[in-house]
Amino acid sequence: MTSLISFKDISKAYNNNLVLDSIDFSVEAGEFVSLVGKSGVGKTTLLKLIIAEEQPSSGKVIFDGQEVNKLKGSQLSLIRRRVGTVFQDFKLFADRTVFENVAFPLEVLNQPDDIITDHVGEVLKLVGLESQRDQLPICLSAGEKQRAAIARALIHGPDIIIADEPTGNLDPINTWDIIKLLLKINELGTAIILTSHNKDVINKIGKRVISLENGKVIRDELNGQYII
Amino acid sequence: MFLSFRRLFKASWQSIIRNWWLSLATILVVFLSVLTFTGIRLFSYSVNRLVVMLQERVDISIYFKKDVPESEIFQVQMELEGLDQIKTVKYISQDDALKLFQDKQKYNPAIFKAIEVLGTNPLSPSLSIKAKTDKDYQSILDYISQAGFKDRLVTVNYEENQRVVQKLDIVNRTINIVAISISVLLVGIAVLINFNTIRLAIYTSKEEIRAMKLVGAPNWFIRGPFLFEGTIYGVVASILTMIVISLLVFAISPKIETSIPGLGLAGYYWAHFIWIFLFQTVFGVGIGLASSFVAMKKYLET
Numbered sequence: 396m397t398s399l400i401s402f403k404d405i406s407k408a409y410n411n412n413l414v415l416d417s418i419d420f421s422v423e424a425g426e427f428v429s430l431v432g433k434s435g436v437g438k439t440t441l442l443k444l445i446i447a448e449e450q451p452s453s454g455k456v457i458f459d460g461q462e463v464n465k466l467k468g469s470q471l472s473l474i475r476r477r478v479g480t481v482f483q484d485f486k487l488f489a490d491r492t493v494f495e496n497v498a499f500p501l502e503v504l505n506q507p508d509d510i511i512t513d514h515v516g517e518v519l520k521l522v523g524l525e526s527q528r529d530q531l532p533i534c535l536s537a538g539e540k541q542r543a544a545i546a547r548a549l550i551h552g553p554d555i556i557i558a559d560e561p562t563g564n565l566d567p568i569n570t571w572d573i574i575k576l577l578l579k580i581n582e583l584g585t586a587i588i589l590t591s592h593n594k595d596v597i598n599k600i601g602k603r604v605i606s607l608e609n610g611k612v613i614r615d616e617l618n619g620q621y622i623i
Numbered sequence: 624m625f626l627s628f629r630r631l632f633k634a635s636w637q638s639i640i641r642n643w644w645l646s647l648a649t650i651l652v653v654f655l656s657v658l659t660f661t662g663i664r665l666f667s668y669s670v671n672r673l674v675v676m677l678q679e680r681v682d683i684s685i686y687f688k689k690d691v692p693e694s695e696i697f698q699v700q701m702e703l704e705g706l707d708q709i710k711t712v713k714y715i716s717q718d719d720a721l722k723l724f725q726d727k728q729k730y731n732p733a734i735f736k737a738i739e740v741l742g743t744n745p746l747s748p749s750l751s752i753k754a755k756t757d758k759d760y761q762s763i764l765d766y767i768s769q770a771g772f773k774d775r776l777v778t779v780n781y782e783e784n785q786r787v788v789q790k791l792d793i794v795n796r797t798i799n800i801v802a803i804s805i806s807v808l809l810v811g812i813a814v815l816i817n818f819n820t821i822r823l824a825i826y827t828s829k830e831e832i833r834a835m836k837l838v839g840a841p842n843w844f845i846r847g848p849f850l851f852e853g854t855i856y857g858v859v860a861s862i863l864t865m866i867v868i869s870l871l872v873f874a875i876s877p878k879i880e881t882s883i884p885g886l887g888l889a890g891y892y893w894a895h896f897i898w899i900f901l902f903q904t905v906f907g908v909g910i911g912l913a914s915s916f917v918a919m920k921k922y923l924e925t
Binding site: 446456472475477488489491499547548 | 628630637638641642663756830831833834835837838840841842844
């Protein structure tokens with residue numbers, strides 16, 4: 396069976412500084428994977444390689460049988476539509492309401508208005524933002540912004556959500572709310588790759604943990620722990 | 624297709640309204656560019672028209688001795704009308720010449736009185752010759768200087784006219800060169816300011832553009848609202864320019880016409896209203912679209 400995502404002997408260097416060194420692992424459909432490690436260890440770079448925001452110096456990133464780093468233009472757009480992306484700094488569209496932000500991926504897919512209205516309503520209910528649907532991002536708290544970003548990443552039914560430090564800007568209560576939301580989404584069948592520094596959170600999740608150090612995978616365990 | 628088009632238009636309209644301050648600044652800059660463009664066009668028309676009017680006043684006058692019969696003068700007129708370089712030849716009799724002179728001197732009673740004291744008409748009959756182009760005057764003069772009727776003439780009045788023609792020619796060429804240089808400079812500056820303003824507006828959205836790329840939006844979908852915005856800026860700026868210039872033409876044109884009768888600025892403007900509007904709209908929309916297109920390019924590369 397083909398894995399959803401495979402990193403095959405991936406290395407990445409910036410100005411001769413090797414950030415990732417011969418990385419090899421796969422993520423299966425519906426899996427929850429936490430990527431852990433110190434700052435600068437290459438977690439974000441690995442996520443960027445999945446959506447071809449960065450190109451590897453060597454090796455291949457395979458998404459559902461397609462080599463991502465060889466795709467261009469519309470083929471790349473098609474792959475990106477199968478990935479939901481959540482950023483630490485949310486990256487919401489500042490001049491669009493919560494509803495419009497969440498609806499955006501469906502507009503890209505040219506879905507009709509009535510389907511968008513229904514679907515966005517359901518997802519906002521799932522993330523608990525029904526009452527804020529007409530607010531601009533500037534009116535939301537950090538936790539609410541991250542919920543809106545997750546809703547936008549989720550709305551078009553992606554195969555996987557990649558969440559880069561989604562709790563990095565949040566207080567402990569909001570942090571755990573967001574993690575619970577990601578677990579719930581995972582239970583509904585969407586694979587998740589989460590990067591985090593937060594040892595307590597990772598240990599509570601109790602799913603697969605991949606630890607990076609000096610650009611290499613040093614540990615890859617199911618029901619793993621964040622061990623420093 | 625229609626759904627996408629409607630959404631792109633809606634997104635650009637919302638962006639204009641929600642970022643109204645930046646939109647207003649951008650429209651103002653595009654408006655100044657278009658106003659400069661059309662203002663120079665109208666100025667150029669006025670200068671060219673003025674030069675043509677002055678050129679039309681230039682002629683060669685040949686004055687006949689008083690004893691030359693009218694029939695002989697008519698023969699000379701026919702001979703001259705047969706020349707390729709000549710546009711018109713007008714006969715001015717002694718009586719006509721006196722009337723014209725009196726008309727010109729009606730506010731100078733001393734000269735008026737002097738003619739009355741003389742008791743006779745001191746003026747000579749003449750032919751007023753207009754050439755087809757400025758350059759033809761010299762060859763007409765050469766012809767007259769060798770013509771058979773040369774001895775029947777008192778004088779050929781051209782030297783003064785020639786100086787005016789030469790000066791006009793220099794003035795016309797200088798004005799054209801200066802006008803073209805200033806036009807290129809001002810329009811160039813306006814386009815640069817315009818480009819930078821739109822680039823700044825797009826720069827403020829660079830994170831959003833990146834996020835749109837990462838959710839799989841194709842380039843045309845991301846570009847669309849910005850290009851629509853550029854188009855709307857161009858059209859609004861063009862309409863504003865037409866309102867301002869129409870008011871200016873309406874207010875200033877009667878005063879200019881009093882000083883320079885026959886300039887016809889208002890007539891030209893209203894007769895070409897639609898063309899001026901279309902031309903400047905294409906200019907405004909063109910710089911809006913080109914600026915948006917170029918400014919977005921680097922944010923769409925990943």
